Amino acid sequence: MERMRVFRWSVRVALALMLAVAVVATVLPQQTMAASVERASASYVYHTVRPGDTLSRIAEHYDVSMSSIMRINGITNPNHIYVGQRLKIPTGSVSCAFYHTVTRGQTLSGIAVHYGVRLSALAEANGISHTSYVYVGQKLCIPGSGGPAPSPEGFYYTVRPGDTLSSLAHRYGTSVAAIMSANGISHPNRVLAGQTIFIPGYYTPPVQPPKPHPTPTPKPPVPAPVVWTGLYYNNTDFSGAPTIVRQDAAIDFNWGFGSPAVGINNDQFSVLWTTTPHFSEGNYRFYATSDDGVRIFVGDRLVIDGWGVHPAQGYFGDIYLTAGHHTVRVEYFEQSENALINVSWSRR
Numbered sequence: 001m002e003r004m005r006v007f008r009w010s011v012r013v014a015l016a017l018m019l020a021v022a023v024v025a026t027v028l029p030q031q032t033m034a035a036s037v038e039r040a041s042a043s044y045v046y047h048t049v050r051p052g053d054t055l056s057r058i059a060e061h062y063d064v065s066m067s068s069i070m071r072i073n074g075i076t077n078p079n080h081i082y083v084g085q086r087l088k089i090p091t092g093s094v095s096c097a098f099y100h101t102v103t104r105g106q107t108l109s110g111i112a113v114h115y116g117v118r119l120s121a122l123a124e125a126n127g128i129s130h131t132s133y134v135y136v137g138q139k140l141c142i143p144g145s146g147g148p149a150p151s152p153e154g155f156y157y158t159v160r161p162g163d164t165l166s167s168l169a170h171r172y173g174t175s176v177a178a179i180m181s182a183n184g185i186s187h188p189n190r191v192l193a194g195q196t197i198f199i200p201g202y203y204t205p206p207v208q209p210p211k212p213h214p215t216p217t218p219k220p221p222v223p224a225p226v227v228w229t230g231l232y233y234n235n236t237d238f239s240g241a242p243t244i245v246r247q248d249a250a251i252d253f254n255w256g257f258g259s260p261a262v263g264i265n266n267d268q269f270s271v272l273w274t275t276t277p278h279f280s281e282g283n284y285r286f287y288a289t290s291d292d293g294v295r296i297f298v299g300d301r302l303v304i305d306g307w308g309v310h311p312a313q314g315y316f317g318d319i320y321l322t323a324g325h326h327t328v329r330v331e332y333f334e335q336s337e338n339a340l341i342n343v344s345w346s347r348r
Helices: 002-032 055-062 066-073 108-115 119-125 165-171 176-183
Strands: 037-039 044-048 086-090 096-101 139-143 154-158 196-200 228-233 244-248 252-256 269-275 282-291 293-298 301-306 313-321 328-334 339-347
Touching (some): 044 055, 055 066, 055 086, 055 139, 066 119, 096 108, 165 176, 165 269, 176 196, 176 228, 176 244, 282 293, 282 301, 282 328, 293 313, 301 313
Antiparallel strands (some): 096 139, 154 196, 228 269, 252 339, 269 328, 282 313, 293 328
């Protein structure tokens, strides 16, 4: 009798389990077919992450910033989402006017200038903590309602081999600092052949060269005064953005124990000067006196190398130059105590 009672109870349990499995099998296909979006309120919707979803694609689909999704869901790394995760989408957050795909040579600050938005707003809209880093192909949310900022007077130029910011500034009547600011460039030597940059100013290159016409024999040109563009850094290795950018009529300074400018240290600073004067063909001797280190380059050739910590010391170096414009770059650093630098050249 006891065995019969146990048998009947086992049969009942088995039938109940079979019925539950049948119900689950009926419900699950309906659930997998349900939409991944579930509306919660007037301010939020919910999105269930599917295979192939990324946080940037989800943000673009809902026309909201990626940072707002991260913030409302407590996400610290945009790559750490998983299939089946239920995300809260704030529909009333910052909207994206449109999306920009980063190309070679672009910086976050330059993109912000181009679209007329604040750098901090652009970084926040895309969950970027280090504003110095964007990568080619990255899709950025441009917050706000507008489009590209009105272009100032100027034109776009594709960098050619041998071009420098100093030579371009000299050629088109602007300054290195203006070109750097217009393009979000942090270091004057970081331009690449093939890169397109904006040259600010009132000069526009002619579509076609003017037709030649007879002219009187020109008088020998009066050499233009040499003007140096100086980038002053509060370190000895030119790292980061310069603290001050200014034009110097000559490199002939004796700062003693003082500072070269307001905002620059008395010690442990460096200066990078560039100019692109016109030279007649011939042999030239360059001179430098420095305390501490100095290096002089003409084009890509090192003419003087006095890079080291030492008291005031004189140097010279010779070089043959063809007729035309040549870029002269002077690098200088001051470690401690006296600061002195003088640079000149003469034709031999």
